[in-house]
Amino acid sequence: MKPIRALVCAVLMAPGLATAARSEILIGSVLSTTGPASFLGEPEKQTLEVYAKRINDAGGVNGEKIRLIIYDDGSDASNSRTFATRLVEQDQVVAVVGGTGTGNSLAMIPVFEEAGIPFVSLSGGVDIIDPVRKWVFKPPHTDRMACAKIFTDLKQRGLTNAAFIAGQGGYAKSMVTQCRSVAGQYGIKILAEESYGPRDSDMTAQLTRIKALPGLKAVINADIGQGPAIVTRNAAQINLGMPLYQSHGAATQGYLELAGPAAEGVRLPGPSLLVAEQLPDSDPQKKVLLDYTAVIEKATGKPVGTFGGYAHDGLLLLVDAMKRAGSADPAKVRDQLEKTKGYVATVGIITMSPTDHLGIDLSAFRMLEVKRGKWAVVD
Amino acid sequence: MATALQILFSGLTVGAIYALVAIGFTLVYSSSEVVNFAQGEFVMLGGMISATAVAAGLAPLPAASLAIVATVVTGILLYGLAVAPARDASPIVVIIITIGASIFIRGLASVGMGKEFHTLPPLLATPTLDLGGASVQTQGLVVMAGSVAIVLTLWLFLRMTKLGRGIRATAANRLAAQLAGINPRVIVGLTFAISALIGALGGILITPITLTSFDVGTLLAVKGFAAAVLGGLTHPAGPVLGGLMIGLLEAVGAGYISSQYKDVFAFVVLLGVLFLRPQGILGGRAVERV
Numbered sequence: 090m091k092p093i094r095a096l097v098c099a100v101l102m103a104p105g106l107a108t109a110a111r112s113e114i115l116i117g118s119v120l121s122t123t124g125p126a127s128f129l130g131e132p133e134k135q136t137l138e139v140y141a142k143r144i145n146d147a148g149g150v151n152g153e154k155i156r157l158i159i160y161d162d163g164s165d166a167s168n169s170r171t172f173a174t175r176l177v178e179q180d181q182v183v184a185v186v187g188g189t190g191t192g193n194s195l196a197m198i199p200v201f202e203e204a205g206i207p208f209v210s211l212s213g214g215v216d217i218i219d220p221v222r223k224w225v226f227k228p229p230h231t232d233r234m235a236c237a238k239i240f241t242d243l244k245q246r247g248l249t250n251a252a253f254i255a256g257q258g259g260y261a262k263s264m265v266t267q268c269r270s271v272a273g274q275y276g277i278k279i280l281a282e283e284s285y286g287p288r289d290s291d292m293t294a295q296l297t298r299i300k301a302l303p304g305l306k307a308v309i310n311a312d313i314g315q316g317p318a319i320v321t322r323n324a325a326q327i328n329l330g331m332p333l334y335q336s337h338g339a340a341t342q343g344y345l346e347l348a349g350p351a352a353e354g355v356r357l358p359g360p361s362l363l364v365a366e367q368l369p370d371s372d373p374q375k376k377v378l379l380d381y382t383a384v385i386e387k388a389t390g391k392p393v394g395t396f397g398g399y400a401h402d403g404l405l406l407l408v409d410a411m412k413r414a415g416s417a418d419p420a421k422v423r424d425q426l427e428k429t430k431g432y433v434a435t436v437g438i439i440t441m442s443p444t445d446h447l448g449i450d451l452s453a454f455r456m457l458e459v460k461r462g463k464w465a466v467v468d
Numbered sequence: 469m470a471t472a473l474q475i476l477f478s479g480l481t482v483g484a485i486y487a488l489v490a491i492g493f494t495l496v497y498s499s500s501e502v503v504n505f506a507q508g509e510f511v512m513l514g515g516m517i518s519a520t521a522v523a524a525g526l527a528p529l530p531a532a533s534l535a536i537v538a539t540v541v542t543g544i545l546l547y548g549l550a551v552a553p554a555r556d557a558s559p560i561v562v563i564i565i566t567i568g569a570s571i572f573i574r575g576l577a578s579v580g581m582g583k584e585f586h587t588l589p590p591l592l593a594t595p596t597l598d599l600g601g602a603s604v605q606t607q608g609l610v611v612m613a614g615s616v617a618i619v620l621t622l623w624l625f626l627r628m629t630k631l632g633r634g635i636r637a638t639a640a641n642r643l644a645a646q647l648a649g650i651n652p653r654v655i656v657g658l659t660f661a662i663s664a665l666i667g668a669l670g671g672i673l674i675t676p677i678t679l680t681s682f683d684v685g686t687l688l689a690v691k692g693f694a695a696a697v698l699g700g701l702t703h704p705a706g707p708v709l710g711g712l713m714i715g716l717l718e719a720v721g722a723g724y725i726s727s728q729y730k731d732v733f734a735f736v737v738l739l740g741v742l743f744l745r746p747q748g749i750l751g752g753r754a755v756e757r758v
Contacts, residue, residue: 123575123578123583124683125683127578127583128583128584128585128681131582131583283722283727284727284728285722285727286687286730286731287687288678288684288687288688288691289482290481290482290485290674290677290678290679291478291481291482291485291608291677291719293474293475293477293478293481293603294474294475294478294479294718294719294720294722294723294727295722295723295727297471297474297475297478297723298471298475298722298723298724298727301471314585315585315678315679315681318585318587318679319678319679326595326596326603326605327474327602327603328603343584343585346587347585347586347587347679
């Protein structure tokens, strides 16, 4: 029996030895690069790959090269969890950056919490960092912040009666729940919540119903994908007659193209990335934003989007923490992530603390309005 | 009144889209008792190839022609490579093959044409029309006219041409048709090609309203299939009736009852009708199909 046991041991230990022998820092990632969320996961993957190469070309991290291991979960949260386990047990990564959808991130969190590996999530849902979890951080703006930003703007314009029209996906549902919970704090009354299916092609029936509500002043659409563009077109078609707000999920060049002239006057809370060129030169973020835009547009030939920006921030936050820690040891990197202070990213200026693993506040969002087919800063 | 009219138009627009997707199901089903679940992929290919070609600088008309030709070729390949080799298998096996093929086509499209959403310009210059205080998208009217034109052409083709009569003969009795000198493999292959043609046309017409991406086919196919079953899978006008009914039910449900449950509302009616008439509203007995 003994030789067999030794052999088994050797086989089991081999991957671990192989990993240790290489002087590489293994960073894992699980993204939705196929399936319904792939239009979000794809730019994230491109960004990670482009920036990993840039980091290595510039000499790596602490003298070691980084190597990305990226898995595709097909937009399915149960796959995310399987790949998370594989990253931990088989690939033995030291840190993970990824999780396209909120559901995908939430499914992976227990795996990384148990293994003690820092996880920088790229999803929007506030549930990822509230309550604070020891090993979990995230740069993206939360849906609750988007609600707060929209409600602040509504209040300033005196439009305190609003209605929601939302998709049925996780992003839309989470945003509506968050908005409902903070509406009172901003003195906003939500008069109606309408919804539509994932591939519905006409929302005029819902919008007509909303339009008929007495005293309604504004309509908010929470969704990602093609839904916001169709809602925007339908609102113009039936002449809604009141301001339409979108969420940051619509903050993409694609939305402007798909919605066309109907988007004129639509407002949404968006990241500075979309309006980088319009920022004053004194803005501390401007350089980072323009650099990222130039790098990605050169590498992919496509315009930058919010979601690719999240991946940029996630990877660079990790690398920054590794540099400050002077090593890639998971526990040390986690401690340094938590001490991140004044880090200039595409989402805003990030300052983490033991009670705040998001690190940005409402000032990271800008209220944008579509003017002549382009994003313009309102405040 | 204007509200009611607006909701009616919404229902008719959506219904016309479902109808256009649904028409494609009937032909293959009639001649071979197979529900071709790759039908939604034909719709996707029509819209996606056109949109990609337009984005690459082609004018809309050549782009649409290219999309139609490419989709018909895909339909013939689907039959020749995947369905024909399994001709001795039961319809359920062939249905599963078409599901597999649809996943394959979707994967290829996502790799070849990207994962972003696309759109096409509407056919008419005026995007919306004002009718009695309500507003309707002109493209919705185009889709409705397109569905009617396709159904009429299909009907004439099946009644008036030799090939059409061959399809009907195969649908009525495959063995007898074979004895009369009709090659059922050619006929079924032809129905796949025509279904692909109808799907591609539909995809091009609906894209200005629905927008398109590589995964648009699946859910459209589900709704289109429901519409075809409701109206009757074996009657050429069945899908149009079924599509318009489901579209109207959804719009009335969303506009007057609750948008959360609009799909439930439509499917309850679907189940009720099928309980009373399993062959669909217009569906006839087996011998009379097509």
